[in-house]
Amino acid sequence: MFNNRSQIVKTLNAQIHTNGHILGVAAGSGMTTKYSVKGGADIILALSAGWYRQKGRSSLSSYLSYGNSNRIVFDFATRELMPLSMNKPIIFGLHASDPTIVLADYIANIKSAGFAGVNNFPTVGLINGQFREALEEGGLGYDHEVEAIRIASHLGLFTLAFVFDEQQAEQMIEVGADVICVHLGLTTGGDLGAKKVHSIENALQLADRIFVVCDEMNPQVIKMVYGGPIQSPIDAQYFYDNTACQGYIGGSSFERIPAEKAIFHSTRSFKNPTHSESKDLLMDVLSGKVHDYDYVEFVKEHIKENFQKPIQLSEIALALHVSLPYLSSKFKEKMGCTFTEYLLRYRMNKAAELLIESRLSIVEIASLVGYQDYAQFSKMFKKIKGSSPKNFRNNQTF
Structure with a gap:
């Protein structure tokens, strides 16, 4: 059954064995669910952040008191996501520190409603500083999220835990999490994306440290990453190649960023039918239509297509009509390592x-x-x- 915990774990491990990795999509609508499943998604996360993204708002809206996160998820997931999930497991993004619920009872209701598992979102792991201290002091901290995973695991639900450091990974493994997912912060890119994120290299090092803990405590736990600087398949592959990462979960990468681009360009094309929008990255770069991040994407794409041949950053800079120091600096700023x-x-x-x-x-x-x-x-x-x-x-x- 698609909501049987042991079967989910078995199926995901089979995918990892045959495909090298698995894919999760944080969907905010039935449309995203339908076509991400057709595209090969292995699990669907129902998060309030996705619901807000579909309203044209930032994922951070799910952290403010615009609405009750758990009620939002329960409503849109049962009405929109489940009917279109095609037997893929739907994971409930649970706001564990919600003071209006009895945690054990609410998780039992989640299971009765047909959800396959639980994930700790919104998570206080994304919050720091004085506000985080106040939440912890007020009994609204990360411990509630650990307890939610423990209860869900005890009830036989599949559990996917967002963690932000090694200690949290240890806590979640101890209570039986099936997946440890290193949350790398809000996704960059697009109009609503985060503007300040980890570099790829810093994010990779964090994930690597956490995955070492996973392998020491429970080699069977599935290891994934979420968000942050990972915006493209090339970025995800970089994690697969250089850490023990077994899968990627994205939200904005699958529904917000593609929708922003498609709707904008389609509308502009209908407004100006004679204007044809280039879809070729090189042409976009050469015509000056892109930002610094796109230069970095172009360099990575160039490496992917030409790694067998001699590659000089100076030649790429010349083709892009930018200086070598500028391109080198932008690449290191984004990636956290040099081009070489x-x-x-x-x-x-x-x-x-x-x-x-x-x-x-x-x-x-x-x-x-x-x-x-x-x-x-x-x-x-x-x-x-x-x-x-x-x-x-x-x-x-x-």
Whole structure:
């Protein structure tokens, strides 16, 4: 059954085994649910943030007293999401510190209504400073979220816990969370997106530390990331390649940002039928229609398509009509590492894939990832992966 906890875990692990990772979508409407499931989503999260996004508001609206988060989720999820979920599990975003509910009774009602699981959202983990201190002192802190996961797990519900540090990961694992999802903050990008977020590298390091805790305490727990600087499939792949991450959950990435762009460009095209909007990133960049972040996206896309060839940031800067120091600075600001470091890690991850999945010689693989000098390739591979290419291949299980 789609709402049977053990079956959900089994199905998700099967997806991880065959596809390498799983995908969760925080949906705020039936439309998002219907087409994200068709596109391959494995789980659907019903969060009040998604409901507010569909109203054209920031996800942070779910943190203010515009409405009761739990009632909003219960209403729109049962009426819009469940009828269109096509047997994919719907996870209830529970505001655990809601003072108007008896937590155990409310979670029992969630289960009776047909929800497959529970997630701690809105979460006080996104709040810091004096307000966070006041919430904790007032008995409205993160402990309520840990208790909610414990109760849900005890009742046989699937549990997906948002965590923000190693200690919270430990707490959630101890009470039986099925998924530990490192919440990296509000998603950047688009008109309503967060303007200040972790760099990709800083976010990766945080996730890596938390996943180490997961593997030490419970190697069976599923490890995922959410939001923050992850805006594209390339960003998500960077986490898969460089941490123990097994899946990505997004909300704005799937419904707000695509909708913003599509509605804006479609409306403008109908308003000005003779104006044709370029869909090619390079053309957009060269015509000056994009912001700094898009320059970084272009560089990452260029690496993805041309990592086998010699790549110089100076040549990319020349093509983009920007200075090398400017492009280098913007790349490091967004990614948290230099262009050279990113390119090296990308190539070595590709080499590792080929060493595992192919029978090509190591010299051939070196050439395929842009290295004609085998000795240099071997040195760089050992620097990134901790062993020589030969030992790395020999240690794999085929």
